[in-house]
Amino acid sequence: DVKVTQSSRYLVKRTGEKVFLECVQDMDHENMFWYRQDPGLGLRLIYFSYDVKMKEKGDIPEGYSVSREKKERFSLILESASTNQTSMYLCASSSRVGRDTIYFGEGSWLTVV
Amino acid sequence: AQSVTQPDIHITVSEGASLELRCNYSYGATPYLFWYVQSPGQGLQLLLKYFSGDTLVQGIKGFEAEFKRSQSSFNLRKPSVHWSDAAEYFCAVARKRSNDYKLSFGAGTTVTVRA
Numbered sequence: 329d330v331k332v333t334q335s336s337r338y339l340v341k342r343t344g345e346k347v348f349l350e351c352v353q354d355m356d357h358e359n360m361f362w363y364r365q366d367p368g369l370g371l372r373l374i375y376f377s378y379d380v381k382m383k384e385k386g387d388i389p390e391g392y393s394v395s396r397e398k399k400e401r402f403s404l405i406l407e408s409a410s411t412n413q414t415s416m417y418l419c420a421s422s423s424r425v426g427r428d429t430i431y432f433g434e435g436s437w438l439t440v441v
Numbered sequence: 442a443q444s445v446t447q448p449d450i451h452i453t454v455s456e457g458a459s460l461e462l463r464c465n466y467s468y469g470a471t472p473y474l475f476w477y478v479q480s481p482g483q484g485l486q487l488l489l490k491y492f493s494g495d496t497l498v499q500g501i502k503g504f505e506a507e508f509k510r511s512q513s514s515f516n517l518r519k520p521s522v523h524w525s526d527a528a529e530y531f532c533a534v535a536r537k538r539s540n541d542y543k544l545s546f547g548a549g550t551t552v553t554v555r556a
Contacts, residue, residue, distance in 0.1 A: 332484070361543075368450070370531060371485075371546040386543070418484060430544055432477075432484035 331355070332433035334419050340439045347406040349436050351419030360402035361420040361430070362386075362394060371418060377402055409440045445534050447547035454522050455555050462517040462550050464532030473535035474515040475544065476506055480528045488530075491515065502526070527554040 335350040353360065359378055363371040363386075373386030375394040383394050391413060395403045402421075406413055416437050422430040446465045454460050466472055473492050477485040489500025496508040506517045515532060532547040 363546075368548055370445075370447075370548040371533075371544075373543060373545070376543060387545075420485075429487050429490070430475075432486075434482075434484040 332419055332421055332431050334417075334433040334436045336436050337434065338437045340441060341406075341409050343410060343440055345406075345409050345440075347409050347438065347440075349404040349406075349417055349419075349438070351402045351404070351421075351433060352400050353402075353419075353421040353431070354400065355421060355423070355431070356399065357421035357423050357431075358399070359422045359430075360396065361422075362392075362402065362404045363418045363420065364388065365416040365418055365435070374404065374417075406438075409438075411440050414438060414440045445532050445545055445547035447530075447532055447550050449550045450548070451551045451553070453553040453555060456524050457521050460517075460519045460522045460526070460552065462530050462532075462552070464515045464517065464547060465513050466515065466532075466534045467513065468534060468536065471510070474506075474508060475533040475535065476500065476504070476515075476517045477531045477533060477546075478502075478528050479531065479549075485531065488517070522552075522554055524554045524556070527552055 332353045361376045362374045365371050372388050377383045377396045393405045416435050418435050419433040420430045422428045444467050475490045476488040479485045488504050489498045491498045491508045498506050529549045529551050531549050533544045
């Protein structure tokens, strides 16, 4: 069974802290994504990666960075967390074979106080 | 730019009744279309997808969706709803970028099922 694992389900961080959200997939997928989910806004793409050490900005990259040092792992970094980054963060992955299903993790709930 | 609109924020339906969730998209070409479901506290699960061919697509859990190019719509339907169908539903559109695909999502429709 396919698996996208987000290491932290619930986090509470202080304003200004550096935050790491980790995501691991076990399907040997080339593509990995970070989305942010907010009520009434659906899912918005923050960053995505098509290969190791490769990254591209999504629709709302401001305030975020990412790291992909290994194929199976894609990290989202909040350099200096702010209260408006309180949200649900979803990691996803897919094969590079076109039209493949995108598989999602269970999400990380981040609260910045 | 592409966009996805789900006009209904919240729908309440009785168990056993039929359900239809609306999705409209704007895109310069024939898109790849998806419906995902999210149960409370969970990630997203793919219900069905449309790439080409037959415009009526069957998915898991008894759901189906119909692609109507003339209306730029991809509405999701289920003939008889079960209490376990209470969830949030997202329509998504994929745009091709070189050999890969990025999904854009609608804002979601929350479905409540009453006994």
